Structures are given as structure tokens and as C-alpha cells.
Amino acid sequence: MTAEPHPLDEPVDLSNCDREPIHLLGTVQPFGFLVAVSMDWLIQHVSANIGDYLDVSPDHLPGEPLSAIFPTAAIHSIRGRLQVIASHDGSERLFGCDLLGKNTFFDIAVHVSGASIIIEAEPTDTTQTVNPGALVKSMIARIQKTGDLTQLFRESVRQLRGITGFDRVMLYRFAESGSGEVIAESVRSGREPFLGLNYPATDIPRQARQLYIRNQTRIIADVGATPVPIVPASDPYGQPIDLSLSVLRSVSPIHIEYLRNMGVAASFSISVVIDGKLWGLFALHHYAPRQLSMELRAATELFGQMVALIIEGRIYKERRTTEEAVRQLHDRLIGKIVATTNSMEALADFSDELREIIACDGLVVWSKGEAHGSGRAPTADELPGLARFLNRAAASRVYASSELAAVYPPAADFADRGAGVLAIPISRSPRDYILFFRQELVSTVKWAGDPKAAKEMKIGPNGPRLTPRKSFEAWQETVRGRSRAWTDSDLKAAEALRVSILEILLRFNEETERQQSLATQRQELLIAELNHRVRNILSLIRAIVTQSKPGANTVDGFARIIGGRIQALARAHDQITSDNAAATRLADVITTEVSAYIANKASRVRLSGPDVFVEAKTFSTLALVFHELVTNSAKYGALSDSSGSIDVTWSIDADEACAIAWREHGGPPVQPPSRRGFGSTIIERSIPHDLHGEARVRYALGGLEADFLLPPTVFHLDRTARRREPDILDAIEALPRTEAPSLAGTNALLVEDNMLISLDAEQMLAGCGMEQVFMAASVAEARKILAEERIDFALLDVNLGSETSFPLVANLNERRIPFVFATGYGEQIDLPRGAEHIRTIKKPFSTDQLLAAVQEALAR
Structure with a gap:
């Protein structure tokens, strides 16, 4: 196998510090020594300072068995700790071990790195032992008495400062953006407080965040100490040793410079890992070199893990209480929708209930290109563009943004009404949405130094590079264009709504299809019956004529x-x-x-x-x-x-x-x-x-x-x-036998498209004394007659085949001519404006019915 390029050959500066191989620096801190052995316990690497502790030359040790430097009893103890490592991503501790068999005691950390077993030893004072279990139990007992999360955070940093003696202990919580905020602090009197300050995401590179999860405590005993190299620097294949889980791993030069710029001489961090993610850090700063024993560091690591569990439990309890209340609101809302709603547009009727489930300033149901909503939201002209933007997102996912203008620039025009949006897609084609909007929340963020300030250029060992920022003075920034963030509970509630509403709409569609199928069957039945009954009616009329x-x-x-x-x-x-x-x-x-x-x-x-x-x-x-x-x-x-x-x-x-x-x-x-x-x-x-x-x-x-x-x-x-x-x-x-009264001297307009019915009605009107009856089969013919003749009354058939007689209403009202509608429809018809109170007679009508309608119209 050929040797690969050494990862440290690439120059490192702030422009590429996210790629800096901080776990492959090839050096350790000098407060202990390191020995790396193969799986058959042959020495592969040692730290160059091993002679300070064992009186041996580091150059002659690689390739020798471990027994050349450690007695059998010590090796046996190390093997025993190695056996209980749960996985290759864990490490074990051995406290107060007589490593050399000469009553010289060390604390030992052991872990597996690739094909190597890493043994790290630190001198220990056996007269000052720590009982980690008792210490953590006492600390956790105080933590559990706190009333809320704020008190818990405050008590945690106070406890850590008490047992470590560091000048400053901060609890630093990460935001989704990667930046962090100091949410609790205990600091020695006379030191400037950092509580409430925010630090940009660039202060902690991505690979450092990953190491904080794998190796949950990190000590830097002396910022000014000279790192100790590993001998030899690489294995026979040219690869450096991976020190990700090392307790002695040295520090990136960039980070050392960063700490010096802050005036920090020693630091210690304890990771707070919740649900496999780096939720935050306990960051401990001291303004002089300070070393904590491995046993005390192990106790604080256990404390950090216990605190993480308590924080997770309380966050989960608060979230569960919120989600249970939201679930009850959700169930009641879905019950109402199922009982009363049969369309997506009608969901807007439940805007108050929807806004209880997901808090917002405005809500819009966007369906079939139309907006239905309430509250503070973009206008109908602003929504189509937003809908097109949302159409680019996944069809089956809830979309949420608390800074909409950052991804959709036109949103800057309506930030006061919709700086943040949560969109629930409720159909695929056309894409319809329930849109929750939150207005702009103008806030002031206090940064530890200006995060946007230009970095200083400096000539270093590898040429020009950017130096870490030197200013950490409080710097305020006014943040605009952002709304209150959408929480995990909001997103879960939105997803539950999406699934429920899609199920409801699917049920509506299935019911609609079933009703359409039944309607089609019934229509076919009625059409056949119509044909059947028309023949019977014709036969019946013939029989009536014969029998009469x-x-x-x-x-x-x-x-x-x-x-x-x-x-x-x-x-x-x-x-x-x-x-x-x-x-x-x-x-x-x-x-x-x-x-x-x-x-x-x-x-x-x-x-x-x-x-x-x-x-x-x-x-x-x-x-x-x-x-x-x-x-x-x-x-x-x-x-x-x-x-x-x-x-x-x-x-x-x-x-x-x-x-x-x-x-x-x-x-x-x-x-x-x-x-x-x-x-x-x-x-x-x-x-x-x-x-x-x-x-x-x-x-x-x-x-x-x-x-x-x-x-x-x-x-x-x-x-x-x-x-x-x-x-x-x-x-x-009981048919009336009275003679029809005379309508002598009046003229009538009869608008009817069926000639036989027209002749029948003409005869009825003429028999009642009408002087002239003008017949028209269309609106155009009727208007021509109105323009040329004197008309005193009009009878309008509603349906004229290809048109209705409704357009004549305006002409008749303008001339103040009374009129009556005639229709063959059995159901109620919707009359046009200007004819709301006009009488309608049903076909077939008798002379008496027609005469009564004419007299009523003329009287009116």
C-alpha cells in the first residue's frame, strides 16, 4: 500500500477552518503522556515527553512490547478496563493506578482508535480523591429542586464553578443557525459578565461540534503550554494517529489564538447532548493555567450527562403538555370539519380554531387560486407569487420559514404582515395550502463583538492568513425581517393537520364520487321513467279528451x-x-x-x-x-x-x-x-x-x-x-265558472318559443278582451316589438331554448310595463334583479290563472 498525502500538509486559516483536521494534529498537551499500542500490545506511538515520566527514550520504544515499560499488573488492569468499553466510540477510566509498580500513581484513560489502543496517563495525587458518585448525587439533588428551566440553568453553572474553582462558568445554548447564546453564568466578582451575549456560528467550526458530541469533556490546562509531538508522527502507511477521543489532544493554533484574544489562560468544556444533538455547552474559563484531575473531570462529565437528561425531560414535559392541549384542539376541529365542511374553501370558516392550534397573526386558505382568510396576512395580489414559490417545495411536506424574505425576496414587501410562513399543502394539483403567517418581530441581539467585522490579515508560517477576531466587546444588532420561530411542536401540529385534512378531503372525494354515481344511476332511471311517463301522459290526455x-x-x-x-x-x-x-x-x-x-x-x-x-x-x-x-x-x-x-x-x-x-x-x-x-x-x-x-x-x-x-x-x-x-x-x-272580465283596449306582448303554446295563450288573452297580442320567439324580436308598438302587458316564458327572457326585464321596467313570467319548471327559479317580486305561473296554466296574473300585474 502506498502512503497517502499527510492531512496536515494543507495550510489552515480562518477561510478554511471548518476543514482543519483538529483530531489529527499529531500533538498532545504536556500534563500527561500517551502510548499507542497495536491489538497485540506492541508499541506504535508515544508522546515525546514520555521520558519525563518513565525515564526512557521515546525514540527506542516504537516496535517494543508494552511490557517493556509497564509491569504485568498494570497491563492487566488496563486490559480489564478495555474489556468493558461498549463500542469503539467509547473510552474508559482507571483512577489511582500504580502504573510503574513503584508507588507512582496515575489516572489512566484508554480507548480504541482504528487499529490502535490509546493509553493516556496523568499523574494523580492519591491524597485528594474524589467520589464521583457522591459528588454528582449531591449536585443533582440541588438541580432537581429548581422550579423551572431558568433556575435549573442558573443552579447548574453555580454548582460547576463551586467544584472546579474556575473564574467563569457559562451555559451556552446553540440556535438552529449554529450561533449560540450565554443563557446562564456564574463569574468571579470583578469580571465582566457575558450573560445574554451571542456568539456567531463561525466561533465553533463544524468538526469541533462533532468532537464535542463524541468526546463530551475537553480540558485546555494551559493556553500558553508548548504542545508535545507524537513519535513517530505517522504510521507505516503515512497516516497520523486519530486523537478524536483523546483526553490529552492538543489544541488548534487558531483556537489558542482565539482564547488568548479573550484573555483566557485555561478552559474546560462539558457537552450537553440531547437526542443525539449538541444542544449546548458548559464553557469554563480561567484567567490563569488550571488543571483538573481526570477523576474530577469524569465526575463533571457524568454531571453534564445527568443535567442533559433533566433538561430533556423538562423540555419533553413542557412539549408534551403543549402537544396534548393542541391534540385536543385538533380532535375537536377535525370533528367539526367532518360534520360541516365539504370543500377546502370552507376551511377558512375555522380560522379561529386553526389559529388556536398553531399560533399566528394571520391565516389564509389558498384554494384554486383564491384566498380565504383572516388576520394580518399578505394581500390577494401578493399571494399568487408566494404560492408559486411554495410550489417548488415538496408536495407532501410542511414548509416553514421564520425569515421568508431570505429565501423569497418579494416577501420583504409584506414583512409587517408575513415575515414568517408555515405552509401546509392540502392537495397536489392544483397545489392548495393552509398558510399561517407571523409578522415581523423586530429584536435586538447583543453579540460578543461584531460578527460581521472584517478579519485582520497576518503573515504566518504558511503565508498570509486571517487571524481570529480580537474584539469581544458587546455589540448590538437590530434584527428585522424575522418572525417568532416555528417550534417543533408547531411543525408536529402542522403535520398532524396535513394528514387529517387530506384524509377528510379523501373521504369527501370518495363520498362525492359515490353520490355522483348514485346521481348518475338515478338520472338514468329518471330519464327512462320520463320517456315511459311521457307516453303515458299523452295516452292519458287522449283518454281525458275522449272521456270528457x-x-x-x-x-x-x-x-x-x-x-x-x-x-x-x-x-x-x-x-x-x-x-x-x-x-x-x-x-x-x-x-x-x-x-x-x-x-x-x-x-x-x-x-x-x-x-x-x-x-x-x-x-x-x-x-x-x-x-x-x-x-x-x-x-x-x-x-x-x-x-x-x-x-x-x-x-x-x-x-x-x-x-x-x-x-x-x-x-x-x-x-x-x-x-x-x-x-x-x-x-x-x-x-x-x-x-x-x-x-x-x-x-x-x-x-x-x-x-x-x-x-x-x-x-x-x-x-x-x-x-x-x-x-x-x-x-x-270545483273549476270556476265565472265569465272572464274584459281587458278591452289593451295590448299584450307574448314571448314564447313554442308556437302551439303561443297560439293557446294568444287565444286566452284575446278571449279576455285584449285588443292586440304581439308574439315573439326571442329577446331580439321582443325588443323590436317594444320599440315599435304600444304594449300594456307582457307574458314572458323563462326558457326560450337558447336563451332566457331575463334580459327583457330592464327594457320592461324602463318603460314601466307590467309583466308576468311563465315556466314549465316545477322548482323555484331564481329571478333576476328588478324582478324579485314578479309573479310566476306554471305551465300548463288555465285562462283563470292567466287572467288573475294579468289583473294583478296591471294593478301593480
Whole structure:
């Protein structure tokens, strides 16, 4: 194997100090010595000062067995400590060891580095022993009595200063940016306090942070001491020894200069590692050289680990309390959303609840390119650009920034409303978001020296280099463009919201698809039924014309009878299909169908049962079923001749369902149908499909038998008084017989796209005395007539095929011409502005209805 370039061959200065190999410097501090041996205990390296402790020459030791310098008992003790090392990333201590067998006692640290075993020894005073367990127990007992984290931090530094004797002990906490703040301090009287000062991230290079995690205590006993080299400097392959876990490892020249610039002569650090990350440091400074025994350093290391656990526990407890409260708010919010919301836009209605879960100054739901929100937030014009910026982030991740302008410069324009943003993506295409905004929080940061000050250039051993900063005087900086930081709890709450909202939207989409599928099926059913019923209606009208003929003595009387019966049929249809209808007696629903279609045979249908009131939305289903039963009976069953009859009975069964029985008697013999028509499908499947009931049909020889079961959810037995429409037969017999009043001398405009209906309406108006009726089939024709003729009244069909008659409202209002709408739509129509209170009559309308509408309009 060829030798590789030595890592120390690269010049090091502040411009590349993040790459300085501080664990490969090849030197140790002089307050102890080092021996590196192979796995078979042959000496590989020694520190050049070993002769100061063992009276041997360092140049002759490499390659010799360890037994050449240490007695067997000492080697046995070292082997024993090596056995208990949990991994190659740990180290063990041996205190008060008679290393030379001459009552010369040393503290020993041992660890494994690559293929070497590193043994480090420091002279110890056995008359001043430390009981680490008792010491740490006493210190932790005081720590645990503190009330909050601030008191805990303060007590920790006080305890450390008490047992170490250092002039200054600080607890230094790292921020996400890498900079740090002194959050607690205990300092000797007369020294300038550093509490509250911030230090830039560049003061501690990245590789130093990693070593602080691996090797959690670091002593620099004398800043002015001369480092001791390792002999030989590298192994046979040209590689220096890795001293990452060494307790004697020497210090980077740059760091030594940094400490000198601060006036520090000795330092000691204890890492605070939480969840595998460097949370902070206990930084101890002394203004004269100071050495702590290895045993005391081990005790402080244990103290640091215990304090880290206590801090982690308290932080976790506070976070858990916060997250539990947020989880309860989250669960209540999701329950409300599931119960009331069916779109992303409607999430803005819950802005107050969302802002309780994640504290913010403003909230916006950005959906389909539109903003819905509340509080202090960017404007509708500023949001599209921000949405495009967020679209570049991952679709399935929460995005958070407390300094948005640093990554999205246009955000500087709305920093007072949204310096920080937390974005929860709630869809993929188009990308929609719930956006939480926090406004700019102007703050003053006190730095230990100006972090932006230029470094001094100096000529050193390797040429020009930047020197460490020399000024540590308090320097204040006003920070703008930043909001209060988003915490881990905020991010967890946001992620929980993202998952829950996506689940809700997925459920909404699935429900929407299901409803669309049901609607499609129902639409197909209704289209087929429409075709089926249109033919029946045409047949029915022909039958009405035929049956009305014998009772008429004049043409006008004949027309009046036919019109009255058709109008009664329309009223019955409105009663059955109206969405706003109140609950109606089951007997009335059946009677309406019987009366409308077989009025001359209605007496042959006998009804019997309690006062069952069916809900309005069941009318159409029941009407369809009984319509088919009635028409089938009239064609093929008991009502097809002059002798048959039908019994319809209903009762409430043990399960509180309404059982309906249809029994036909006395008609021709019944034969099962040779093919299954749409009418049979309606009878057998409508009630189970639409009402979740049951239906059974039997083609008995003596007459058709049908049984239906209505569930309790679609009817009730309430006898509350209500207004009832008269049945069909009553309506026909009660038609008005008064003569139409005269409208002599008036002109009417009739806007209707169907010629036959236009002629019928023209005849009605002319019969009431209208002088002239002008007909138009479009808005353009109507406007031409309005411009050329005198018009006193207008009848407007709502739907003109390719357009509506609504544009004529403005023309008529401008000329103060009264008008009435006519429509074939059964549901309520939305009238345009200017026509909110205009009367609407439904097609087909009678002369009396039209005349009443004209008179009301003219009077108005």
C-alpha cells in the first residue's frame, strides 16, 4: 500500500477552518503522556515527553512490547478496563493506578482508535480523591429542586464553578443557525459578565461540534503550554494517529489564538447532548493555567450527562403538555370539519380554531387560486407569487420559514404582515395550502463583538492568513425581517393537520364520487321513467279528451272540461314532486294517483289503514310505484273491466315499519309477464333503492298481489293539522265558472318559443278582451316589438331554448310595463334583479290563472 498525502500538509486559516483536521494534529498537551499500542500490545506511538515520566527514550520504544515499560499488573488492569468499553466510540477510566509498580500513581484513560489502543496517563495525587458518585448525587439533588428551566440553568453553572474553582462558568445554548447564546453564568466578582451575549456560528467550526458530541469533556490546562509531538508522527502507511477521543489532544493554533484574544489562560468544556444533538455547552474559563484531575473531570462529565437528561425531560414535559392541549384542539376541529365542511374553501370558516392550534397573526386558505382568510396576512395580489414559490417545495411536506424574505425576496414587501410562513399543502394539483403567517418581530441581539467585522490579515508560517477576531466587546444588532420561530411542536401540529385534512378531503372525494354515481344511476332511471311517463301522459290526455266528450254540450264547455282536468293533473303532480311539501297522508298520495289516472273508476279502489304521514321526499317514489300499479291494473288487471276492484291496506308491524298490501280482485286471470318491462322494475326496486325498504310482487291467478315495507325513517303517525291540496276529482268539479272580465283596449306582448303554446295563450288573452297580442320567439324580436308598438302587458316564458327572457326585464321596467313570467319548471327559479317580486305561473296554466296574473300585474 502506498502512503497517502499527510492531512496536515494543507495550510489552515480562518477561510478554511471548518476543514482543519483538529483530531489529527499529531500533538498532545504536556500534563500527561500517551502510548499507542497495536491489538497485540506492541508499541506504535508515544508522546515525546514520555521520558519525563518513565525515564526512557521515546525514540527506542516504537516496535517494543508494552511490557517493556509497564509491569504485568498494570497491563492487566488496563486490559480489564478495555474489556468493558461498549463500542469503539467509547473510552474508559482507571483512577489511582500504580502504573510503574513503584508507588507512582496515575489516572489512566484508554480507548480504541482504528487499529490502535490509546493509553493516556496523568499523574494523580492519591491524597485528594474524589467520589464521583457522591459528588454528582449531591449536585443533582440541588438541580432537581429548581422550579423551572431558568433556575435549573442558573443552579447548574453555580454548582460547576463551586467544584472546579474556575473564574467563569457559562451555559451556552446553540440556535438552529449554529450561533449560540450565554443563557446562564456564574463569574468571579470583578469580571465582566457575558450573560445574554451571542456568539456567531463561525466561533465553533463544524468538526469541533462533532468532537464535542463524541468526546463530551475537553480540558485546555494551559493556553500558553508548548504542545508535545507524537513519535513517530505517522504510521507505516503515512497516516497520523486519530486523537478524536483523546483526553490529552492538543489544541488548534487558531483556537489558542482565539482564547488568548479573550484573555483566557485555561478552559474546560462539558457537552450537553440531547437526542443525539449538541444542544449546548458548559464553557469554563480561567484567567490563569488550571488543571483538573481526570477523576474530577469524569465526575463533571457524568454531571453534564445527568443535567442533559433533566433538561430533556423538562423540555419533553413542557412539549408534551403543549402537544396534548393542541391534540385536543385538533380532535375537536377535525370533528367539526367532518360534520360541516365539504370543500377546502370552507376551511377558512375555522380560522379561529386553526389559529388556536398553531399560533399566528394571520391565516389564509389558498384554494384554486383564491384566498380565504383572516388576520394580518399578505394581500390577494401578493399571494399568487408566494404560492408559486411554495410550489417548488415538496408536495407532501410542511414548509416553514421564520425569515421568508431570505429565501423569497418579494416577501420583504409584506414583512409587517408575513415575515414568517408555515405552509401546509392540502392537495397536489392544483397545489392548495393552509398558510399561517407571523409578522415581523423586530429584536435586538447583543453579540460578543461584531460578527460581521472584517478579519485582520497576518503573515504566518504558511503565508498570509486571517487571524481570529480580537474584539469581544458587546455589540448590538437590530434584527428585522424575522418572525417568532416555528417550534417543533408547531411543525408536529402542522403535520398532524396535513394528514387529517387530506384524509377528510379523501373521504369527501370518495363520498362525492359515490353520490355522483348514485346521481348518475338515478338520472338514468329518471330519464327512462320520463320517456315511459311521457307516453303515458299523452295516452292519458287522449283518454281525458275522449272521456270528457259526452259531458260537453258546447265547444267552449268541452274546452273548459278538458282544461280543468289537465290543470288538476298538474296540481297533483306539483303536490307529489315539490321539495318543500309538508308530510302528507299515505292515503292522499295513493288517492291522488288513482284519481288523476282512473277518475271514473276511483270508487273501485278501497283504502284502509291508520293515519300514516309520509315525508315529502318520499312522494315521488311512492307516486311512481302506485302510478305503475294503477296503470297496469287499468290495462291488464282488476280495473281493466267493469267488475274488478282493489284493496290497499297498511299497518304498523312489530318493527315499527309500515307494511302496505295491494290486492286486486275480480279482474281477468293474471299471467306473469313474458318480459320484464321498466314499469315492473319501478314497482319492485324503487322502494328498496330510494327508501331502503322492501318490495315483493306475486302474479296470483285471481289478481296481482304486492307487499311493500316502509322503514320508520320515512313516515310518522303525527296528526298535526296541515293544509291539504284538494284531490283531483274535487279540483275538476270545483273549476270556476265565472265569465272572464274584459281587458278591452289593451295590448299584450307574448314571448314564447313554442308556437302551439303561443297560439293557446294568444287565444286566452284575446278571449279576455285584449285588443292586440304581439308574439315573439326571442329577446331580439321582443325588443323590436317594444320599440315599435304600444304594449300594456307582457307574458314572458323563462326558457326560450337558447336563451332566457331575463334580459327583457330592464327594457320592461324602463318603460314601466307590467309583466308576468311563465315556466314549465316545477322548482323555484331564481329571478333576476328588478324582478324579485314578479309573479310566476306554471305551465300548463288555465285562462283563470292567466287572467288573475294579468289583473294583478296591471294593478301593480
